[in-house]
Amino acid sequence: MDFATGPATWAKKYPEAAGSRQSPVDIVTSLATSVSTHPLSWKYVPKNCKYLANTGYGWKVDVTGEGSELTGGPLVEKHTLEQFHCHWGCDSRQGSEHTVDGKAFAGEAGKSHSELEKIVKLIPKITHRGQKVPTTEPIDIVKFLPRSPKYWTYLGSLTTPPCSESVTWILFKEPVEVSEKQLSVFRGLRCYGPGESCPCDELQGLVVNNYRPPLPLGNRELRECGSG
DSSP states (O other), X not given: OOTTTOGGXXXXXXXXXXXXXXXXXXXXXXXXXXXXXXXXXEEOOGXXXXXXXXXXXXEEEEEOOTTOEEESTTOSSOBOOOEEEOOOOSSTTOOOSSEETTXXXXXXXXXXXXXXXXXXXXGXXXXXXXXXXXXXXXXXXXXXXXXXXXXXXXXXXXSSTTOOSOEEEEEESSOOOOOHHHHHHHTTOBSSOTTSOOOOSTTTTBOOOOOOOOBOOTTOOOEEEOXX
């Protein structure tokens, strides 16, 4: 990740990045308070996934929010889906933004994810920053969610500038499996536009390590929710 020169410099331009409610954090499981909440409820419309774009620091899918809904759990209001994206590392020892008891996740366990493959096969068409293509088939967001309803939640922020402290994080305990081959396609994205020169850096212009390191939880409450 660049965003100029990296997360350590963000607060100079985005003061909120130095706040006390920043994300991600290390989930220290022994600190989690078990609470009862209303079950999470979601509804997504697969055909509303419209475009896949290279942002220069990852890929994202733009979604028409109409008809989508996420409610329950720690959420006070209804939330609609506008886009989703992914973070990954240069290898499978890293990649996740949040860690659990100090352990990072790569997002892979050797099993190809069939729904993710709909995105993976389009990535060669958006190799460079600024490129964008329509999705060629409906993408079912529900298939990216784990079966277990157990999760951790805390009050945090966006993990990219402007790092607004307005996020209620919901972190499912059960990881979602994707393959190393799928991750290797992610790592082929470039952070520079078509016709631009490749940056002379250690990453050679590749989009990898696009995650923000964990920050202190501070005095925020970490809650453990869900059953089953």
